[in-house]
Amino acid sequence: xxxxxxxxxxxxxxxxxxxxxxxxxxxxxxxxxxxxxxxxxxxxxxxxxxxxxxxxxxxxxxxxxxxxxxxxxxxxxxxxxxxxxxxxxxxxxxxxxxxxxxxxxxxxxxxxxxxxxxxxxxxxxxxxxxxxxxxxxxxxxxxxxxxxxxxxx
Numbered sequence: 533x534x535x536x537x538x539x540x541x542x543x544x545x546x547x548x549x550x551x552x553x554x555x556x557x558x559x560x561x562x563x564x565x566x567x568x569x570x571x572x573x574x575x576x577x578x579x580x581x582x583x584x585x586x587x588x589x590x591x592x593x594x595x596x597x598x599x600x601x602x603x604x605x606x607x608x609x610x611x612x613x614x615x616x617x618x619x620x621x622x623x624x625x626x627x628x629x630x631x632x633x634x635x636x637x638x639x640x641x642x643x644x645x646x647x648x649x650x651x652x653x654x655x656x657x658x659x660x661x662x663x664x665x666x667x668x669x670x671x672x673x674x675x676x677x678x679x680x681x682x683x684x685x
Contacts, residue, residue, distance in 0.1 A: 536583045543576035568627035570643045571620040577650045581607045595620045610649040612642045
């Protein structure tokens, strides 16, 4: 199974690929690939959030299901996700099996904003967790002199 970091790295790659393809819009190959990879970026960032909260993400490509799971776990979902969740899932499926997709530039732009907001929120959470772990490690490494002699390894 992938780790939180694996999902974050691959989500970042998917997002970056979208950005690299944008100069070739409206060519079909660019729109098709970018719409597929923005869905993948959001799917992976949602799965990273679910794992960060201590659960294993469902094996699904459904952005709505993953988003609902995140909401249940207390992860704030950016405004606009309800408007694009189903379209993102359709883009992912259609790009694998169909030669034509219905693409909306507005939904694509909203998707990029949502990805960036989710990524930023997860980065903040990870930094906070790492800070807490670092602080606890420092505390655990310090002997408690009130308890008598101790061996420190």
